[in-house]
Amino acid sequence: MITTVVAGNPKAGSRTLDAATRLAATLTGADPTNIVDIVELGSGLLGWGDEKVSAAVETVAKSDLVIVASPTFKATYTGILKLFLDQFATGDGLRGVTAVPLMLGAGPAHAMAPDLLLKPVLVELGATCPAAGLYLIDSTYTTDTRIADYTGRWGSTVLASARDEA
Template identity: 80%
Template sequence: MTTTVVAGNPKPGSRTLDAATSLATALTGSAPDHVVDVVTLGAGLLGWGDDAVEAAVETVAASDLVIVASPTFKATYTGILKLFLDQFATGDGLRDVTAVPLMLGAGPAHAMAPDLLLKPVLVELGATCPAPGLYLLDSTYTTDTRIADYAERWSAAIGSTVRTEAR
């Protein structure tokens, strides 16, 4: 199984990236195979045909499990994540990929954002999202048990949709 983390935070090496990596590890028992810290793709996200962006898109599309993470900005996911997701073909850009939407925020007011805002985009791109998204408080995700609790509750459902045969 190939696991990839996509972090759509405008700050490289962010808490969003850390939380997504922790979730991938909790769900699979090992570190993710690939990490796409979207901000590092830079201006290539603003157009089409950038080699680094195309390579990142191919990596994500070839993955079996993808954790797609964003901080909560203006009650939704970030524009930089939107620019990256726009690089995928509608309907089948994430075909055969199981995705988990993850968002972090300062308070509980946007706890439904992963399911209401990020999950529909992933499904529109062809991903399978078999479990609820996960919302974490950015100030407590390293000390609370929410990632472990989520993995315990949903890893079987998520694992049952992950494609196991070679692509």
């Protein structure tokens, strides 16, 4: 199974990236095959046809399972993640990909953001999102049981979908 983590944080090597990598490893029992730390794509995100951006889009589109992660900025996902997602064709850019929306925030006020804001965009791009999204508190995700709890509840559903889509 090809698993890819997409981190939409404007800071390289962020907690968002770490949380998404932890979730991917917990779901699959292995480190992700690919990591796309969007901020490393730079100004190529602002237009069309950049080689690094196109390669990252192709990597994600060829994945079986993608964890799409963002910190909560202004009650939604980041602009840098939006710029990256805009590179995919509407309707089929993520066809055949199972996606898990993951967002981090400072408190529980935006706990519905992965399902209300990020999941619809992923579905619009053709991804299958067979389970609830995951919201983590950025100061406690390394010590609480939310990733393990999510995997216990949704892991078999997510993995079955990823295998079916492959």
